[in-house]
Amino acid sequence: MKNRQIHLVKRPQGVVTTDCFALVEAEVPPLQDGQVLVQNLWLSLDPYMRGRMDDVKSYSAVQPLNAVMVGGTAGVVLDSKNPKYAIGDTVAGAFGWQEFGITDGTGQYGAPLRKVSDKIPLSAYLGVVGMPGVTAWHGLNKIIEPKAGETVVVTAASGAVGSVVGQLAKAKGAHVIGIAGGATKCAYVQGELGFDACIDYKAGDVGKALAEVAPKGVDGVFENVGGAIFDAILARMNAFGRIAVCGLISGYNGQAVPLQNVRSILTNRLKVQGFIVSDHLSEWPEALTELGGLVASGKLKYRESIAQGLESAPQAFIGLLKGDNFGKQLVKLV
Amino acid sequence: MKNRQIHLVKRPQGVVTTDCFALVEAEVPPLQDGQVLVQNLWLSLDPYMRGRMDDVKSYSAVQPLNAVMVGGTAGVVLDSKNPKYAIGDTVAGAFGWQEFGITDGTGQYGAPLRKVSDKIPLSAYLGVVGMPGVTAWHGLNKIIEPKAGETVVVTAASGAVGSVVGQLAKAKGAHVIGIAGGATKCAYVQGELGFDACIDYKAGDVGKALAEVAPKGVDGVFENVGGAIFDAILARMNAFGRIAVCGLISGYNGQAVPLQNVRSILTNRLKVQGFIVSDHLSEWPEALTELGGLVASGKLKYRESIAQGLESAPQAFIGLLKGDNFGKQLVKLV
Numbered sequence: 001m002k003n004r005q006i007h008l009v010k011r012p013q014g015v016v017t018t019d020c021f022a023l024v025e026a027e028v029p030p031l032q033d034g035q036v037l038v039q040n041l042w043l044s045l046d047p048y049m050r051g052r053m054d055d056v057k058s059y060s061a062v063q064p065l066n067a068v069m070v071g072g073t074a075g076v077v078l079d080s081k082n083p084k085y086a087i088g089d090t091v092a093g094a095f096g097w098q099e100f101g102i103t104d105g106t107g108q109y110g111a112p113l114r115k116v117s118d119k120i121p122l123s124a125y126l127g128v129v130g131m132p133g134v135t136a137w138h139g140l141n142k143i144i145e146p147k148a149g150e151t152v153v154v155t156a157a158s159g160a161v162g163s164v165v166g167q168l169a170k171a172k173g174a175h176v177i178g179i180a181g182g183a184t185k186c187a188y189v190q191g192e193l194g195f196d197a198c199i200d201y202k203a204g205d206v207g208k209a210l211a212e213v214a215p216k217g218v219d220g221v222f223e224n225v226g227g228a229i230f231d232a233i234l235a236r237m238n239a240f241g242r243i244a245v246c247g248l249i250s251g252y253n254g255q256a257v258p259l260q261n262v263r264s265i266l267t268n269r270l271k272v273q274g275f276i277v278s279d280h281l282s283e284w285p286e287a288l289t290e291l292g293g294l295v296a297s298g299k300l301k302y303r304e305s306i307a308q309g310l311e312s313a314p315q316a317f318i319g320l321l322k323g324d325n326f327g328k329q330l331v332k333l334v
Numbered sequence: 335m336k337n338r339q340i341h342l343v344k345r346p347q348g349v350v351t352t353d354c355f356a357l358v359e360a361e362v363p364p365l366q367d368g369q370v371l372v373q374n375l376w377l378s379l380d381p382y383m384r385g386r387m388d389d390v391k392s393y394s395a396v397q398p399l400n401a402v403m404v405g406g407t408a409g410v411v412l413d414s415k416n417p418k419y420a421i422g423d424t425v426a427g428a429f430g431w432q433e434f435g436i437t438d439g440t441g442q443y444g445a446p447l448r449k450v451s452d453k454i455p456l457s458a459y460l461g462v463v464g465m466p467g468v469t470a471w472h473g474l475n476k477i478i479e480p481k482a483g484e485t486v487v488v489t490a491a492s493g494a495v496g497s498v499v500g501q502l503a504k505a506k507g508a509h510v511i512g513i514a515g516g517a518t519k520c521a522y523v524q525g526e527l528g529f530d531a532c533i534d535y536k537a538g539d540v541g542k543a544l545a546e547v548a549p550k551g552v553d554g555v556f557e558n559v560g561g562a563i564f565d566a567i568l569a570r571m572n573a574f575g576r577i578a579v580c581g582l583i584s585g586y587n588g589q590a591v592p593l594q595n596v597r598s599i600l601t602n603r604l605k606v607q608g609f610i611v612s613d614h615l616s617e618w619p620e621a622l623t624e625l626g627g628l629v630a631s632g633k634l635k636y637r638e639s640i641a642q643g644l645e646s647a648p649q650a651f652i653g654l655l656k657g658d659n660f661g662k663q664l665v666k667l668v
Contacts, residue, residue, distance in 0.1 A: 051601070226596060245600050258592045262560060265608040266579050267385070272606040274599040 001028040004310050005068045005098035012053055014254040016321060020053070021069070021314040034104045036113065037079040040095055043310070043331040044072035044126035045317045046160075047224075050252040069097040069313075072131055074122045075333075085115070092116050092125040097313050099333055120295050127160045127328035128302040129292045135277040136164035136222070137287040139244035140172075142280070143273045144220035148173030151214045153233055156224035157198060158185040158303070160328035161246060164291070165222045166195045167300055174220070177213050179206065179229060181323045188326070193301055207232035226250045226257040234261035237268045245274040252321055303327030335362040338644050339402045339432035346387055348588040350655060354387070355403070355648040360432075368438045370447065371413040374429055377644070377665040378406035378460035379651045380494070381558075384586040403431040403647075406465055408456045409667075419449070426450050426459040431647050433667055454629050461494045461662035462636040463626045469611040470498035470556070471621040473578035474506075476614070477607045478554035482507030485548045487567055490558035491532060492519040492637070494662035495580060498625070499556045500529045501634055508554070511547050513540065513563060515657045522660070527635055541566035560584045560591040568595035571602045579608040586655055637661030 002025050009022045031037055052063040052070060063070055073096070077089040082105055085091070093113040095101030107113045116125045127133065139161075146152050152169045156162045157178025166189070169176045178189040178198040186198035197213035199206055206229055210218070217238035223230055226248030237243075251257035265272060294300035305325040307316035313331045320329045336359050343356045365371055386397040386404060397404055407430070411423040416439055419425070427447040429435030441447045450459045461467065473495075480486050486503045490496040491512025500523070503510045512523040512532040520532035531547035533540055540563055544552070551572035557564055560582030571577075585591035599606060628634035639659040641650035647665045654663045 230596075248597055248600055251597060256594055257596050258594050259596050260590060260592050262564075262591050262593050263582055263585060265606060266582055266610075267608070269608045269610055269613060270606075271608075272599060272604075274601070274603045274605075276600075276603055279603060 001100070002026075003028045003098055003100040005096075006310060006313055007066055008053060008063050008069055009066060011055055011065070012253075016050065016053065016253065016318050018314045018318065023311055028100050029102065031079055031081050031102065033081050035102050036077055036082045036085045036105060038073075038075045038091055038093065038095065038101045038103070038113070039078045039334070040073040040075040040099055040101060041332070041334050042074040042123045042126055043097055043313060043333055044074075044130070045313065045320050045329040045331060046072070046132070047247055047249050047252060047320065049317065050321060068095075070094065071096045072126050073101065074116070074125050075101075085113070090116050090118055090122055092130060097310065099310055117292075120292065123304060123328075123330055124295055124302065126330060127304065128164055128295055128300060129288055131277060132160035132328065133164050133291040134280075134284050134287045135246060136161045136168060137291060138277055138280050138283060139222050139246050139275060140165050140168050142283070143244035143271075143275065144169075144222060144242045146172050146174040146220045149175065150219035151175045151177065151216060151238075152220040152222070153177045153179065153210070153214065153218050154195075154222045155179045155229055155233075156247070156249065156323075157189045157195065158193075158326060159224065160302075162222065162224055163189070163193055163302060163327065164300065167193055169220075170194055170196075171299075175214070175216075177210070177218075179225075185326060188303065192303075201229055205232075207235055210236050220244075222246060224249060227255075230257075231259055231261045234259070234264040237264050237270055239268050241268055241270045243270060243272045245272060249321065305329045307331045309333070335434070336360075337362045337432055337434040339430075340644060340647055341400055342387060342397050342403055343400060345389055345399070346587075350384065350387065350587065350652050352648045352652065357645055362434050363436065365413055365415050365436065367415050369436050370411055370416045370419045370439060372407075372409045372425055372427065372429065372435045372437070372447070373412045374407040374409040374433055374435060374667050376408040376457045376460055377431055377647060377667055378464070379647065379654050379663040379665060380406070380466070381581055381583050381586060381654065383651065384655060402429075404428065405430045406460050407435065408450070408459050409435075419447070424450050424452055424456055426464060431644065433644055451626075454626065457638060457662075457664055458629055458636065460664060461638065462498055462629055462634060463622055465611060466494035466662065467498050467625040468614075468618050468621040469580060470495045470502060471625060472611055472614050472617060473556050473580050473609060474499050474502050476617070477578035477605075477609065478503075478556060478576045480506050480508040480554045483509065484553035485509045485511065485550060485572075486554040486556070487511045487513065487544070487548065487552050488529075488556045489513045489563055489567075490581070490583065490657075491523045491529065492527075492660060493558065494636075496556065496558055497523070497527055497636060497661065498634065501527055503554075504528055504530075505633075509548070509550075511544070511552075513559075519660060522637065526637075535563055539566075541569055544570050554578075556580060558583060561589075564591075565593055565595045568593070568598040571598050571604055573602050575602055575604045577604060577606045579606060583655065639663045641665045643667070
């Protein structure tokens, strides 16, 4: 049986280009005792992958050249020589950019293969009830810790992580401001997700808009972007504000993302905390239970951008880094 | 009786100049019931005063024009109509840049007038056993929390705050690197204060020097400076590092202090925490008791730069902002 894979074949110099990737056909090897064969139905594309493509010290392992790109996947067990998994089980794992995967159940890249319920759509386990959802949950609950009535700003607000942050913050009684790119995304963030306001960073001065929609200043920030948007927020911080630094996507293609308003950290006694959700594996069960319940009951909304077919992954990933996606970026593999 | 005072008469545009200040003579008013008259023997000069001179939102009240400059003082009770204070008591307070002060004991600028022991020199209550000492204590113990064997970097290492930070960190078993301006200061930091190494930022590339003296990377930072030195440290951080942002003196004259290595906050999951010691008044007794004991037993060393006479305060303050001081900057008023 053929397994199509996408390998990293060249490290990007700045902007990612499609020639960094190559589609490779491999044979699915015969199953050994203890192993499970999974057909991946969904592939998750996430900004963190950009960091792995560079051969520099980062928070996680460097993506090797001429190997399958890392990535979260969700699929179905096709064959099993492991008593814990049966044919037909739906599972979420991290098989990377390929159509099939084999594991002994311990998974890959530190993420064990987990059996998931079919009560919610399988793709949700790569988003709102997966790594992005737990990322939102941790940053909001463990770093920002918003009190009712406080103002929380979420950048990349329509994305897989930001959309969850804002909805959870609203449920805690915060005044929630999103920042997103474009009127369509902003309309969704405010109208569908229920944020109190959304600033379109492409439409004008973010600082001025923030002063209007957050007149009492900002107490908590979930930062996915960095650069000028981060600076505009820093200028509006209240004393004792908390900033969860989850991503700095504005610099992922190699641009500098200098900060100007560093003094706000001092004068407002801010806590600025960088974090990576994989450092907090012990929190995942609690977070996933809560997020799964909210999705099942319809209280937590999400949206997906779906690219069709493994071969579309490189272009979809490049688009994700530019903000072309609208909600969680997925590749539907079948 | 005449009381000489220094008033702020003009807000600085960038660099502080002596014409921002004026020496004013006032009459000491007669003492009312409940009041204490103190002769200030020592005036403390501190970088935070620069922030107060600007008429912009900062962490504390703006210094009014045509009023006595704020500042910590230590002196002796000359007259008392308050049963809590007797003539001859030595006291530390915050009477500002003037030779005499009157209070009902609640002090000024939020700092109550405290009676101090004469077992250690009076001037120490403005430095190592005063606000700068507690600043060092809080940042190290409540933010950096170094473990034995970790590497801690202290900027402005020979100063009133930095010198205490490093000695306390050494006592906790940390590997302590100072950064200071000039070979003389560095020799003092390493030779007298017992830091493991000291980098002279005027002598060359701080990043390169840091790589040599902190080969295992940096776990904790006590940041007083900001700008390029902060960036050089950020580039050497280990995962889960803690950075106490106490000051950003490189920008106090209005220069921008942009940060370039913002990504280190994310990739290394750093905690960057700004703080102001006056937010933590409940910790002062514990900190002052510990610091006083260490000074009395000779385990905590300190050094003072002493300017003579109230009229020398403006020039000494301008020098402090440039790093001309060597240790705690004081003005001896008598």
